[in-house]
Amino acid sequence: MYIKNAEIVKGSKYCCGRVVGRYLIKKGAPLLSRDGHKMVFANTKKLQGILLDMPFYLKALVKVGVING
Numbered sequence: 234m235y236i237k238n239a240e241i242v243k244g245s246k247y248c249c250g251r252v253v254g255r256y257l258i259k260k261g262a263p264l265l266s267r268d269g270h271k272m273v274f275a276n277t278k279k280l281q282g283i284l285l286d287m288p289f290y291l292k293a294l295v296k297v298g299v300i301n302g
Contacts, residue, residue: 244278250301
């Protein structure tokens, strides 16, 4: 079950596209909402650790703007 209106959630959240979102789900990050290709995750210590350990190719694609991250 997802939160339908994730934009009303107060506090810290992380929004990303489908490619990065699939990677985060695979690693066990807590997913709050999904709207088409946009995914919203709870910004937790676990998520921050996963983002730090994200593979170089994903970091590079996000940095140059090829994919949303």
